[in-house]
Amino acid sequence: MLLFSLFLLIFKAFFFLILFITCISFLGVTTGVRKAYVHLLLWLFEQMAKLEKETTLNDTETTPEQNLEQNSSQDSSSKESTPTTPPQDSEKFYGIIKRKWSRNIENKLAEHVGTSNVHPLAQKVTKRVASHAKGLKLLAEEGNEINDAEYATIKVLAADTLAFITSGIEAIIEDDVTQRFEAAQLPTWNFLSRSRGGLRVRWYSYFIWAVGAFIRYGLLFPLRFSIFISASFLMATLPALVGYIPNESFRSCLYQISMLMCMRMCMRAFSAIITFHGEENKPKNGISVANHTSPIDVMILSTDNCYAMVGQRHEGFLGLIEKALDRGAHHIWFERAESRDRNAVAKKLQEHVKDPTKMPILIFPEGTCINNTSVMLFKKGSFEVSSVVHPIALKYDSRLGDPFWNSHRQGYLSYLLGMMTSWALICEVWYLPPMHRLEGETSISFARRCQRTIAQKGGLIDLGWDGNLKRTKVPERLRDEQKELFYQYLVQTTPICECGRPSNEQIESIQRGIHPEVFNNDREKSFEEVDNENRNE
Structure with missing residues (x-):
C-alpha cells in the first residue's frame, strides 16, 4: 500500500510537471532553470579542467637531480621509450597529426x-x-x-x-x-562514459562521474523521457487532427502553433539551450539552407519558426513522425537512390517556392550528418530551384553532449536515448541575410558561395568534399x-x-x-x- 501511494504521488508530480511544461511551451516562455543548470555545469567542468592541468604540470615538474637519478635507474635494455602525445586538455590539439x-x-x-x-x-x-x-x-x-x-x-x-x-x-x-563522419574528440572529459576515449582521467574524476551518472539516469532521464513521450504523442496526433480542418489558412495557423509547442517540448527533453541571432533575417517563405549535424537540427530550428521539410524517407520511429507531419503540411520525403524521386523533388520544390503563402522549406544541402566541425559540399539541386536562398548556420557546443548522429553505428531511438542521458544540449543559430544568385553565376558557384558564408559564420571548416563519401567509395x-x-x-x-x-x-x-x-x-x-x-x- 505504501509503495502504491508513493508511485501515485510520483505519477501526479510528473503529470503536473509535464502539464506545466506544455503550457510554457505553448506560450513560448522559459523559467531560466535550464540556463542556471547549464552555467553550473560549465563552471564545474572548467574547475575540473584547471585542476587536471595543474595536477599534470605538478607530475611533470622534476628537479635536475631527480631527472638524473631517474635516468640512471632505468634499464635501457629492458625498457623502451614510448612516443609522447600532445596533452589532451590543450585547446590547440584537434587531431592525431598536424598534416x-x-x-x-x-x-x-x-x-x-x-x-x-x-x-x-x-x-x-x-x-x-x-x-x-x-x-x-x-x-x-x-x-x-x-x-x-x-x-x-x-x-x-x-x-x-x-x-x-x-x-x-x-x-x-x-x-x-572520414574523420568528419565520426564524433569529434573533446579536449577534456565531460564525465560521459561515451566520450571517455583515450583521455587521461584522475581517480577523483570517477567520483564525479558516478554522482553525475546517478543524476542523469536516476533523476533527469525519467523526467526527460516522460516529456519526450508526451511531445511525440502530441506531434503524432495534433497534425493528424489539424489536417481535417477544411480552411487552409486556419489549418496552417493551427499547425504552426502545434508544431512550435511540440518542438519546444522536445528540446526541453534534452535540456537544450538555444540562442538565435539575426532575428530580422528569419525566413518567411522561399528556401532555407543550413549545415547538418543530426535530425535534431530540424527540432532546434522549429522551436523558433515553422518549416516545410525536405529529406530522406526513413523507417521505424522517424518514419512515423514523418508521416504524421505530412498530414498537416506540405513536406517532401524521397529516396535518395531513386532517380525518379529526385526529379519529382525538383518539381515539387519549384511549385512550393512559387507559392508565397506556404511555409519556408528547409533543406540540408550536404545530404548527410557531419560532426559539426566542418561544412561539406553543398549539392547544387536546391540552388537551381530559386535565385534567392536564406542561409542558416548552426554551431553546437559539445562540452555537455555531442549531438552528432552516426547513423552507421546507432539507430535513431538509441541516439535519442543517448541525448536524453547527456548533460544538456547547447546550440547557437544565426539567421543570415538572404543571398541572391549573381548575374551569370552558376548554381554550383552559388552553392559554394553560400557554403563558405555558413562555414565562416559558424566558425566551421569549409571542405569541398562530397558528403556521400560517407556511404560510397571514392569515385575514379x-x-x-x-x-x-x-x-x-x-x-x-x-x-x-x-x-x-x-x-x-x-x-x-x-x-x-x-x-x-x-x-x-x-x-x-x-x-x-x-x-x-x-x-x-
Whole structure:
C-alpha cells in the first residue's frame, strides 16, 4: 500500500510537471532553470579542467637531480621509450597529426596560386640554388650536359617528391573527410562514459562521474523521457487532427502553433539551450539552407519558426513522425537512390517556392550528418530551384553532449536515448541575410558561395568534399581530378610538356606564388656566382 501511494504521488508530480511544461511551451516562455543548470555545469567542468592541468604540470615538474637519478635507474635494455602525445586538455590539439605537408600540397595544387589562402608553410620554400649548381658542376665534369629545361624539371620533382609522399602518408593516418563522419574528440572529459576515449582521467574524476551518472539516469532521464513521450504523442496526433480542418489558412495557423509547442517540448527533453541571432533575417517563405549535424537540427530550428521539410524517407520511429507531419503540411520525403524521386523533388520544390503563402522549406544541402566541425559540399539541386536562398548556420557546443548522429553505428531511438542521458544540449543559430544568385553565376558557384558564408559564420571548416563519401567509395573521377591538378601544376612550374613556354601572366603568377624561384631571372647569375666561388675554393 505504501509503495502504491508513493508511485501515485510520483505519477501526479510528473503529470503536473509535464502539464506545466506544455503550457510554457505553448506560450513560448522559459523559467531560466535550464540556463542556471547549464552555467553550473560549465563552471564545474572548467574547475575540473584547471585542476587536471595543474595536477599534470605538478607530475611533470622534476628537479635536475631527480631527472638524473631517474635516468640512471632505468634499464635501457629492458625498457623502451614510448612516443609522447600532445596533452589532451590543450585547446590547440584537434587531431592525431598536424598534416602540414598535406596543407602544403593542397595549396600547391590550388587553382589560384599565390592568393591569400595559401598556407604560410607553403610560402617558406627553401632555395637550393647553390647545392643544385654544385650538383650540375659534378655532372658536367662527368661529361653529362643538363640544359635549363631539364634543370627546372629535376629541381621541382626532387623538391616535391618527398612532400607528396609525406602528404599521402598523412592522409592514410588521418584524412580530412572520414574523420568528419565520426564524433569529434573533446579536449577534456565531460564525465560521459561515451566520450571517455583515450583521455587521461584522475581517480577523483570517477567520483564525479558516478554522482553525475546517478543524476542523469536516476533523476533527469525519467523526467526527460516522460516529456519526450508526451511531445511525440502530441506531434503524432495534433497534425493528424489539424489536417481535417477544411480552411487552409486556419489549418496552417493551427499547425504552426502545434508544431512550435511540440518542438519546444522536445528540446526541453534534452535540456537544450538555444540562442538565435539575426532575428530580422528569419525566413518567411522561399528556401532555407543550413549545415547538418543530426535530425535534431530540424527540432532546434522549429522551436523558433515553422518549416516545410525536405529529406530522406526513413523507417521505424522517424518514419512515423514523418508521416504524421505530412498530414498537416506540405513536406517532401524521397529516396535518395531513386532517380525518379529526385526529379519529382525538383518539381515539387519549384511549385512550393512559387507559392508565397506556404511555409519556408528547409533543406540540408550536404545530404548527410557531419560532426559539426566542418561544412561539406553543398549539392547544387536546391540552388537551381530559386535565385534567392536564406542561409542558416548552426554551431553546437559539445562540452555537455555531442549531438552528432552516426547513423552507421546507432539507430535513431538509441541516439535519442543517448541525448536524453547527456548533460544538456547547447546550440547557437544565426539567421543570415538572404543571398541572391549573381548575374551569370552558376548554381554550383552559388552553392559554394553560400557554403563558405555558413562555414565562416559558424566558425566551421569549409571542405569541398562530397558528403556521400560517407556511404560510397571514392569515385575514379575524383582521383583523375587530383592527377589533372598535379599535371597542371607541373605544366606551370616545369617545361615537362611540349606545350611551349608559359605566358608572361603565368610566369608572374608563379613568381607571386609559392615557387618564385622557378622562373627567377637572376637564376643564371646565381649559377655564375656559385661557380666563381667554387673556382676560388
